[in-house]
Amino acid sequence: MAKLNGRIILIYNLSYMYTQKVLDHFKNPHNQGVIEDADAVGQEGNPVCGDVMKIYLKIENNIIKDVKFETLGCAAAVAVSSDLTDMVKGKTLEEALKVTKDDIVNDLGGLPPVKLHCSMLGVDALHKAIENYKNKK
Numbered sequence: 001m002a003k004l005n006g007r008i009i010l011i012y013n014l015s016y017m018y019t020q021k022v023l024d025h026f027k028n029p030h031n032q033g034v035i036e037d038a039d040a041v042g043q044e045g046n047p048v049c050g051d052v053m054k055i056y057l058k059i060e061n062n063i064i065k066d067v068k069f070e071t072l073g074c075a076a077a078v079a080v081s082s083d084l085t086d087m088v089k090g091k092t093l094e095e096a097l098k099v100t101k102d103d104i105v106n107d108l109g110g111l112p113p114v115k116l117h118c119s120m121l122g123v124d125a126l127h128k129a130i131e132n133y134k135n136k137k
């Protein structure tokens with residue numbers, strides 16, 4: 001605990017909670033941003049914490065050629081988004097739909113139990129983007 005401008009602030013050391021891989025993705029997220037001419041966009045929010053993830057896909061011949069995300073959320077949500085986008089880039093839509101939240105959590109070396117729900121955001125936003133793309137065709 002410390003004081004800033006007379007207010008008490010809490011300082012968390014995230015390394016106690018997260019694996020090094022989660023911290024690396026959180027500090028230097030991969031594929032963060034917007035695809036202006038995206039072929040599909042999906043958005044998912046967590047009504048409990050208010051966090052939101054938006055995913056943009058560029059698709060050619062059924063393959064995810066590019067993927068970007070915008071996440072307003074916790075460190076776990078950002079790390080999950082970053083890892084998910086790495087995982088699905090270059091995959092067919094069918095292969096991407098098979099990626100589960102457990103795949104992401106395992107690839108990140110785990111998440112604290114209270115943060116496991118954060119892993120749903122990425123997968124759900126991706127599914128919505130692919131559904132959106134299929135509905136347009």
Ligand code: FES
Nearest residue numbers: 049051074077118
């Ligand atoms: Fe909301 Fe992590 S606390 S997604």
